[in-house]
Structure formats: structure tokens, C-alpha cells
Amino acid sequence: MAALCKVVSGLRTGTCVFPKRAIDICKSLYSTDSGETSEGKAVEETQKPAADKVKSGFAAAYEQHTDLQQRQNQTGTTVRFGSTRNEKSFASLLRNSPLIQMGPAKDKMVIGKIFHIIKDDLYIDFGAKFHCVCKRPTVDGEKYQRGSRVRLRLEDLELTSRFLGANTDTTLLEADAFLLGLIESKDAKTKE
Amino acid sequence: MAAGVFTKGLCGFRQPRIVAAGYSCSGPLYATATAVKTLPLQTDSTAVTDKIQNLPLEMPDFFRLSELFSLKDLFDARVHLGHKKGCRHRLMEPYLFGSRLDQDIIDLDQTMEHLQSALNFTAHIAYRGGIILFVSRRRQFGHLVESTAGDCGEYAHTRYWQGGLLTNAPIQYGPGVRLPDLIVFLSTLNNVFQQHVGVRDAAKMNIPTVGVVDSNCNPSLVTYPVPGNDDTPAAMELYCRLFKMTINRAKDKRRQMELLQGLSPAGLTPGSS
Numbered sequence: 001m002a003a004l005c006k007v008v009s010g011l012r013t014g015t016c017v018f019p020k021r022a023i024d025i026c027k028s029l030y031s032t033d034s035g036e037t038s039e040g041k042a043v044e045e046t047q048k049p050a051a052d053k054v055k056s057g058f059a060a061a062y063e064q065h066t067d068l069q070q071r072q073n074q075t076g077t078t079v080r081f082g083s084t085r086n087e088k089s090f091a092s093l094l095r096n097s098p099l100i101q102m103g104p105a106k107d108k109m110v111i112g113k114i115f116h117i118i119k120d121d122l123y124i125d126f127g128a129k130f131h132c133v134c135k136r137p138t139v140d141g142e143k144y145q146r147g148s149r150v151r152l153r154l155e156d157l158e159l160t161s162r163f164l165g166a167n168t169d170t171t172l173l174e175a176d177a178f179l180l181g182l183i184e185s186k187d188a189k190t191k192e
Numbered sequence: 193m194a195a196g197v198f199t200k201g202l203c204g205f206r207q208p209r210i211v212a213a214g215y216s217c218s219g220p221l222y223a224t225a226t227a228v229k230t231l232p233l234q235t236d237s238t239a240v241t242d243k244i245q246n247l248p249l250e251m252p253d254f255f256r257l258s259e260l261f262s263l264k265d266l267f268d269a270r271v272h273l274g275h276k277k278g279c280r281h282r283l284m285e286p287y288l289f290g291s292r293l294d295q296d297i298i299d300l301d302q303t304m305e306h307l308q309s310a311l312n313f314t315a316h317i318a319y320r321g322g323i324i325l326f327v328s329r330r331r332q333f334g335h336l337v338e339s340t341a342g343d344c345g346e347y348a349h350t351r352y353w354q355g356g357l358l359t360n361a362p363i364q365y366g367p368g369v370r371l372p373d374l375i376v377f378l379s380t381l382n383n384v385f386q387q388h389v390g391v392r393d394a395a396k397m398n399i400p401t402v403g404v405v406d407s408n409c410n411p412s413l414v415t416y417p418v419p420g421n422d423d424t425p426a427a428m429e430l431y432c433r434l435f436k437m438t439i440n441r442a443k444d445k446r447r448q449m450e451l452l453q454g455l456s457p458a459g460l461t462p463g464s465s
Binding site: 088089090091093094097099100103104105115125127128129130157158160162168169170171173 | 263264267270272273274275276278279280281289292293295297299300301385408421423424425
């Protein structure tokens with residue numbers, strides 16, 4: 001849905017023909033959906049302002065969303081100090097971000113990238129606030145170089161603990177993860 | 193650098209350049225830069241200088257710094273990620289969007305506004321020829337901060353902070369030392385998670401500060417706090433890049449304004465007095 005909205009906003013050049021064409025395509029793709037939900041959304045049709053064409057179900061909802069986005073484009077972007085890019089709100093960016101979608105970090109598989117090596121310690125960044133430090137495994141030890149992509153099983157995003165007598169937690173400024181193995185790809189070896 | 197006689201403070205502009213540009217027709221009174229004191233009379237040259245100084249103050253975003261960053265850039269650099277709930281500083285609560293599974297999330301809408309005003313202030317200081325000092329005690333980013341400062345022609349201090357660096361400067365470094373006009377803290381904590389001494393000392397010496405405050409920092413003494421992540425390399429690189437571009441932009445603008453004013457003969461512009 002989000003991808004469709006983006007496509008329409010990219011195509012919009014002031015004419016109203018493009019959205020209709022896009023909606024026609026959507027109608028043909030989602031014909032089964034519109035058939036099932038046409039009864040439920042029939043009320044929406046009558047309440048909506050008279051469009052050039054009668055739309056039902058998914059198409060009606062789609063048009064409503066594109067209208068909202070059009071309004072947001074007109075008013076929202078001018079507020080932001082003259083920025084002309086189509087910006088999503090922070091709340092929506094956050095909600096759709098992989099970190100939030102992942103949920104609790106315990107036992108989640110992620111892909112990380114080694115950005116620093118000190119002897120047997122591999123410093124791996126996997127897209128969270130902190131990196132994790134893992135020992136070089138005995139199997140295929142030489143293949144773990146800077147830029148290698150590895151698979152991790154996360155334990156914790158930040159190692160913190162409240163000690164007795166302290167006001168705040170003490171943090172180690174590190175995440176905790178278990179190294180599973182390399183991701184086999186030719187690119188990883190040629191990267192520095 | 194013969195900076196001995198300059199007065200400390202926000203409007204201490206580097207006078208030798210302007211003196212050289214404006215006083216071409218003056219007599220031996222202004223022969224050497226070090227002998228210049230504040231002028232008793234308002235002449236044409238000071239009117240031009242005042243115009244250069246005051247023009248940026250009339251517009252809210254004279255240097256168009258809002259073009260340099262966007263919400264998406266901040267988000268991709270992981271600026272919104274804070275520490276765990278247990279590490280949270282009470283005074284950072286207004287800047288937090290919320291807490292997700294015990295990890296604090298910093299509100300990027302507020303960060304955008306704070307970053308805009310902080311960069312704007314930095315640009316104005318750089319435009320007026322102020323000295324900017326970058327401070328960070330994070331060893332991971334020490335080299336980055338030092339190279340950023342070098343790239344924009346300003347100063348950095350990423351090593352051990354001696355107690356009297358600001359407060360006891362005339363005795364430690366000789367009389368007539370010029371202190372920085374702005375201190376930018378890329379991390380307000382030192383290595384034992386206490387507030388950096390420089391924040392308190394700058395407040396004592398009336399030096400404005402810009403500081404990136406994470407969710408475990410105390411923002412109260414920082415003049416222009418920027419709530420944001422200070423632990424991830426991506427975020428730190430973003431801040432360094434933004435500050436560098438701001439300062440370079442401001443300095444280029446100043447040179448451009450001086451050239452424009454210098455092209456028109458200084459004597460033709462009617463003095464205000």
C-alpha cells in the first residue's frame with residue numbers, strides 16, 4: 001500500500017488522469033478484494049464526493065488515501081523550512097523501521113558487518129545503537145576480515161545493569177550477540 | 193597569533209582583516225593591527241562593517257541551513273536511539289518520544305528544531321569570526337572530531353581536560369589569552385559517565401555551548417542542546433559533517449560579503465553619524 005502511494009505521488013504531474021489509471025490497474029489486480037468488500041464499503045462510496053468514476057471497495061479506500069497524501073504534500077512540506085522532499089512523519093518512520101518491527105531483541109537473527117578487528121575480537125555493527133564484540137570462531141577464522149558480513153543471534157541491544165547504591169544503570173556501551181557464521185558471498189572477500 | 197588585545201566575548205571579530213580593508217586611507221594611527229582599540233568615532237568603514245555584521249541577523253535562516261539535513265537523514269543515522277530506561281536522565285524526559293522495550297527513543301521532531309537553531313547559532317558565530325572549540329571525550333571518535341575541526345579551520349580538544357583550562361587560563365597559558373567564543377560538545381559526558389567539566393566551566397565563563405545530549409546526559413547547562421544519539425559512528429559522522437558544512441558555509445559567506453563591500457569604495461557609503 002505504501003509502495004503504491006509512493007508510485008502515485010511520483011507520477012502526479014498535475015493531471016488527474018494518472019491516478020485514475022493507477023486505480024484502474026489496482027482494481028484489476030485486486031478485483032477479488034473489491035468484490036468481497038464492495039458491500040461493506042458501499043456506504044463509503046455514497047458519502048464520498050462525486051468522483052469522475054464510481055469506485056468501490058479497494059479503489060475507494062485507495063482514492064481516499066491519495067487525497068490525504070495530496071493534502072499532506074501541499075501543506076505539510078511547506079511547514080518544514082522550505083524542504084521540498086516528500087517526508088514521512090517521524091512516528092511513521094519509526095513504526096516501520098526494522099528495529100521496531102523486530103520486537104524484543106532476544107534470540108533474533110540479524111546480519112552484521114565487521115568494522116574493526118583487534119586480534120581475535122571482532123567488532124560487529126548490525127544497525128542498532130551499539131555494536132557487539134565477538135570472539136573469532138575457530139572454524140574458518142581467517143575469513144573474518146573487515147567488511148565481512150556475518151550472521152548473529154542477538155541477546156541484548158545494550159548491556160546495562162543497576163548496581164547496588166547507584167542512581168542510574170551502568171552501561172557497557174555494547175550489545176550482546178552470538179556469532180553464528182559468515183554469509184558466503186564473493187563481495188565480502190573483496191571489501192576492505 | 194597576536195591575539196592579545198582582543199576583548200573576550202561574543203562579538204570579538206578578527207579585526208586585522210577588516211582594518212586592512214577599511215583603513216587604507218588612514219594615517220599612521222592604525223599602522224599595526226595590534227595597536228587597534230575600540231574606535232571612539234563612527235566612520236564610514238565601521239558603518240560598512242556593521243552592515244556586514246548585522247545583515248544576517250535580520251533573517252531567520254540566512255545561511256539556509258535547513259537544506260543541509262532532513263528528518264530522514266537523522267533517522268538513517270540512528271540519531272533517535274537512546275540508552276536504556278535505567279540510564280535515563282530525568283531532565284531528558286521532555287526530549288524523548290517514548291520508550292520501546294526499555295530503550296528510550298528520542299523525538300526527532302524536537303531534535304530537528306534544536307539542531308536547526310544550534311547550527312544557525314554556530315554559523316553566526318563563525319560568520320563573525322568567532323573561535324569554535326570542538327570537545328569530545330569519546331576515544332572512539334577522537335580522530336573524527338579532530339579532523340572535522342581541522343577541516344573547517346577551528347579547534348578541537350579531545351584529550352584530558354585540565355581543571356583550569358577555561359577558568360584559570362590567564363595563569364596557565366599566559367596573560368591575554370583569547371578563550372573560545374563557542375564550545376561544541378559532540379558528547380557531553382566524560383569516560384566515567386559524569387558530565388564533562390567543560391560544560392560547567394563554559395557556563396562559568398559565559399561561553400555559549402552547543403551540545404549533543406543523549407538520553408543519559410544532563411542538558412540543563414548546555415545553551416543549545418541537541419537531543420540525539422552520541423554513541424553510534426553514523427550519528428557522530430553526521431554531526432561532524434553538518435558542523436563542518438555550517439562553519440565553512442558561514443565563513444565563505446563572510447568572505448563573499450567582505451569582497452562585495454570591499455569592491456565598492458569604503459568612502460562612498462554615507463556614515464550613520
